[in-house]
Amino acid sequence: MPPPAETTQPEAFKDWFNPTLYREIADQLASVCPAFDRKQFLQLTLEGLESRSLMERLRQTPVAAHAALPGSYAEKLQVLEKLAARSDHNFVGIWFAEFAGRYGTDDPTRALAAMRHFTQFGSAEFAIRPYIQNDPKTTLATLLKWTRDDNEHVRRLASEGSRPRLPWGLRLGFLVEDPSPTRPILEALKADPSLYVRKSVANHLNDIAKDHPNYVVALVRDWDRDNPLTAWIVKRGLRTLVKNGHPAALELMGAGQAPKLDVATFTAAPTRLTLGTPLQLEAELRSTSRKTQQLIVDYIVHYVKANGSTSPKVFKWKELSLAPGETLSLRKRQTIQDFSTRRHYAGHHRIELQINGQILARTGFDLRR
Structure with a gap:
């Protein structure tokens, strides 16, 4: 359910929690609880908003709701239960379970029941973890019961949480x-x-x-x-x-045997490229076995890091059966460009052909920025 890792998240993800959303949540809370303090909720969510990451915004939402809602923990849960079904964004809906977990430590039975309910509208995968940490026997026993629940979201929580x-x-x-x-x-x-x-x-x-x-x-x-x-x-x-x-x-x-192959070609083109340029990989394999072979074909790119060292990343290519004496040609196209999760640096990038866990050939390309 989470987007890419928070340290590299695109700006758009944190903007899921924006002023418009917070005002909508405030309006909805006020509609089901007339004593709700809308002004306090908006003050706690909107002040300092720009400096908060996605997860900080997510976790600030129950803090603000707790401060702005009257009554006991149980009474506040009743208000949120009425509101949760209106949530139309699964990730944003995580805040309901975060509320249940954060403020239910003195009433774990009620908190777990609330998380089971709220996970259907977002997820309680984060909220339930402190309960597992603090009382693993009871909480894991509860999760095991949830594996038999009719609702797939509850069953998923048993594993994901x-x-x-x-x-x-x-x-x-x-x-x-x-x-x-x-x-x-x-x-x-x-x-x-x-x-x-x-x-x-x-x-x-x-x-x-x-x-x-x-x-x-x-x-x-x-x-x-x-x-x-x-x-x-x-x-x-x-x-x-x-x-x-x-x-x-x-x-x-089914790919435990060492591959019996001739690698006729394994090439990367172009051998010199800049960011945004497509890289074309080609391999030609010929079986030298007398039996059909089950092959798992991967390739490993050794990305150059900022300090000049390299870091390998394995990419899936193809899984196949290769008959005795059969020849197979493979092609793979990959555009070399920066992502939120990876920045490319200039230098020679080695590429290895891995089949059934063994390196059978090497090639590479030089990247210029």
């Missing part, structure tokens, strides 16, 4: 060290009918794989990968391990 390394969320250090407490949640959702939920389960596995690759491989090896829903999760959950050439992960994907 307990990811060890959720982007922008509180890092759950104890789960980074030992991921086993969330295993029952993943087991319960490993064939979920909702793609929304399956994406979360796969990302949860990918999180764990960064610290415990062998644990993840052993876990999914026991799953029924003949089930297409489960197979989809496994493939996506192992994606980083496959890119990194992890032998057991490649084996599970």
